[in-house]
Structure formats: structure tokens, C-alpha cells
Amino acid sequence: MRVYLHTLGCRLNQAEIERMARQYAAAGHDVVADAADADVCVVNTCAVTGEAARKSRQLVRRLHRANPALSIIVTGCYAQLEPEAVAGLPGVLQVVPNAEKDDIAPQPDNARPDEALPTSGTAGRTRAFVKVQDGCNNRCTFCVTTIARGASRSRPLSAVAAEIDALAGAGYKEVVLTGVHLGAYGRDLGTDLFTLVRAVLDGTAVPRLRLSSLEPWDLAPGFFDLWQDGRLCRQLHLPLQSGAARTLRRMARRTTPAAYAALVESARARIPDLALTTDIIVGFPGETDAEFAESVAFARAMDFAKLHVFRYSPREGTAAASMSPQIDEATKRARSAQIQALSDEGGRRFAARFVGRVMSVLWEADAGARGRVWRNTGLTDNYLRVWLDAPRVLTNTITPVRLASACDGGLCGELVGASPDGLLKQKPGYVHPGGHGLGPLPAQLTSVAASL
Numbered sequence: 001m002r003v004y005l006h007t008l009g010c011r012l013n014q015a016e017i018e019r020m021a022r023q024y025a026a027a028g029h030d031v032v033a034d035a036a037d038a039d040v041c042v043v044n045t046c047a048v049t050g051e052a053a054r055k056s057r058q059l060v061r062r063l064h065r066a067n068p069a070l071s072i073i074v075t076g077c078y079a080q081l082e083p084e085a086v087a088g089l090p091g092v093l094q095v096v097p098n099a100e101k102d103d104i105a106p107q108p109d110n111a112r113p114d115e116a117l118p119t120s121g122t123a124g125r126t127r128a129f130v131k132v133q134d135g136c137n138n139r140c141t142f143c144v145t146t147i148a149r150g151a152s153r154s155r156p157l158s159a160v161a162a163e164i165d166a167l168a169g170a171g172y173k174e175v176v177l178t179g180v181h182l183g184a185y186g187r188d189l190g191t192d193l194f195t196l197v198r199a200v201l202d203g204t205a206v207p208r209l210r211l212s213s214l215e216p217w218d219l220a221p222g223f224f225d226l227w228q229d230g231r232l233c234r235q236l237h238l239p240l241q242s243g244a245a246r247t248l249r250r251m252a253r254r255t256t257p258a259a260y261a262a263l264v265e266s267a268r269a270r271i272p273d274l275a276l277t278t279d280i281i282v283g284f285p286g287e288t289d290a291e292f293a294e295s296v297a298f299a300r301a302m303d304f305a306k307l308h309v310f311r312y313s314p315r316e317g318t319a320a321a322s323m324s325p326q327i328d329e330a331t332k333r334a335r336s337a338q339i340q341a342l343s344d345e346g347g348r349r350f351a352a353r354f355v356g357r358v359m360s361v362l363w364e365a366d367a368g369a370r371g372r373v374w375r376n377t378g379l380t381d382n383y384l385r386v387w388l389d390a391p392r393v394l395t396n397t398i399t400p401v402r403l404a405s406a407c408d409g410g411l412c413g414e415l416v417g418a419s420p421d422g423l424l425k426q427k428p429g430y431v432h433p434g435g436h437g438l439g440p441l442p443a444q445l446t447s448v449a450a451s452l
């Protein structure tokens, strides 16, 4: 069977769809890159905002138009919240609740879902997202996640470590631990995230380990001692949502600007060159001009390397949906543009700090040939996008690079420290998959770039 997989939304959704891909491949099915070539399609939807829900519906319609014979299975948070609307979309064969999505793809023989998956056929990939936790026990007033994904539950530590070990053995160079509320990992099992990270670093050979979003109130300063191991990527995504204390209270966030700032100070003291990124919601009910100005000033003071900005949209069943006043769309758009400008500025400032430094880059993809050189692109562990013209494709290797100048929304690098023979020779028999010329980035890379 030929299967096409598509995900929208967060890294947890991405982790789930990647796991399905490994399961389908292990069971002998073809995971194809184009819906037009598929018999079956699985869509992992998102409902974090009204816009995400709209995009989820639009995607299903588009897939059906592209291939009317396609059997579409829809799961994820939007499917969970509005199963009847999803079932009525064209081409939809089945709507699967979140709690049953792990059973969509064929299960490996003799393995429970929590055991390590066979990873044959996945060699050559660079980064894998591994779900270690699902659900959330908090009640942030804007969030549908607790409705869509239920209470927090964790995967056993040994199962996570075994899966990561298998991924490293299959050639993955980086693993990202993901969860809806990653910092709550292990509370239901009598362990914690610190212990999990320590166990993965000690028990597997994965070259890089990255943590996805962490709620700031879950972290104690001692947590940052983990970064004494250089394989842990120096990036922290700590969702702030607002930099104004009053807005945070209405959101029922369990932090204050002062507590957040203290945490950031302690993280930066222990993790040199840390990339700090965040989420901000603009136009939360009752957000006055003064509150927004306070939020911007705080965000500026935190000097984020990147801010993901979300325009608030009321989600049915959440407390904030019935708060007043709701903020008009024009104000939300203007505030969003202001936060986006702050993010762009912060990103440029952060990247500029590293010009002239030598750092290791995990090469993720190439954007084609330019004459006799290949344009490679990848990320440093602290999430700097780097471009490098080299005589060969470097994908899925980690090499040192001198960061020479700012370019193309990131940094342009120069090769250093390798023997010309070792690094510069064209791989024998290598066939470039994308033809010549600087074409668009591969889909895998554009989704990575979009998540930066």
C-alpha cells in the first residue's frame, strides 16, 4: 500500500506522524512524498487557533482534489474536537480520536506501542521527533489542548531510551524530545524530565539531543546542569504568552514576568550562547494598549532569538472564549506585526553575535548545485541557520564551520579544520536528487525552517 502522511501544528503532531511513517515502512508499505501517488492518506490536524482548524479543513479538501481516489484518515486535535465536521469533508474514510491514533499504523509484531520501533529504511535522516508525553493537567484559559488531548501521561523511560537508541543506530543525528507539557514528564510514573534526559544522554549514542517547548514554571535552576553534556542543544523554548502580569493572570499561566526573568537569567548563566525562543499571544481578551506595551517591553528586555506570535482566537469550551472584551482583528493584526518585527530584530542580533566564530553544524539538506559547488544548509545546536557552498553534499553529517557573514536569513559559513580530501571530495556515485540550480528547499527542510 502507498501511504501519504501530512501533519499540521506542533512538534508533538510531527513526532506522531514520523512514528507512523516508521511503523508503515517497517510493515512493508511505501511512504510516498506526494498525495497523488498514494492509496491512503493520514492527516494529523491541529486546532490551536481558529486559523489552524480552518487550515486543517482546507488541507483535507485539497488532498481530495489532488487525488479523488485517496482514502483519507483524519486524526489530531481538530478531528478530536469536531469529528462530525471532519467526517463530512470529501474523501474522508475515517475520523480517529487522539486516544486511538497510535493504532492507525500497523503495530510491529510482538511489540507493545511503548516499545522501540524497528527503524529500517530510515537511515540518512537527520532529525527525529520523539513523543515522550501527551496531555496536560494545566488549565490555561485560552487552550483547547486539555480538552483535545486529555490529562498528562508519560511514556516509560526505558521505552523512550530504547527508541532513541534505535534511531541513533539508524543514522539519525539529532532527536527532539516532545510533549504537550514536556516539563511534566514522569510525574505520573514517579520520575521526571531531568532523569529522562540524563538517562538518554548516558544510555544512547545520539549525537544531539534537543528539548521542545518547556513551561517555565516546571524548571528549577538545577535543571540547567544537564547542559554540561555538550550533546544537549543550547536552545530553550520557554512559552511566555504575555509579558504583562495582569494578562498572565487572566490566562491562568503559573508564572509572572519576574519569575520568568529570574529563570532566564539562571539559564543564561549556566548555558553559554543559549538561544532563547518563546511564544506570544496577542489580542488576548481584555489586553489593553498599556498591557500590550508592557508585554513588548518585557519581551524586548528578554532579548529573544525568536518569537512565535499567535493572534488570539476564541476556542469553544475554554474560559477565555467568554471573557470580555474580545479584541478586534485589526488591533490583533497590528500587535502581531509589532511582535514579528521584534522577533526579526532579535534573530538578526542573535545571529550577528556569532559572526567569526567556529561552530558545529548538522547539515540537513542541500538546495541544489551552483556551478561546481553544492549549497548545503543546516543548524548549529543553538538553532542558527547556516548556509555553506561546498564541493559536495554534506547532508546528515556534523562538521565545524566558520560563520563568516549574515546571509539568507541566517549565516554563511566557510569550511574549516578538515583535510580537503576528507571533506571536500565528491561522494563517489552520488546522484543529486533535486537537479541543478538553486531550487526551492525540500519539503522536509521547509517544515524545519518554518518551525524556527
Ligand code: SF4
Residues within 6 Å of the ligand: 136, 137, 138, 139, 140, 143, 144, 145, 146, 180, 181, 215
Ligand atoms: S500548559 Fe497551558 S498552554 Fe500548555 S498545553 Fe497545558 S493548558 Fe495548554
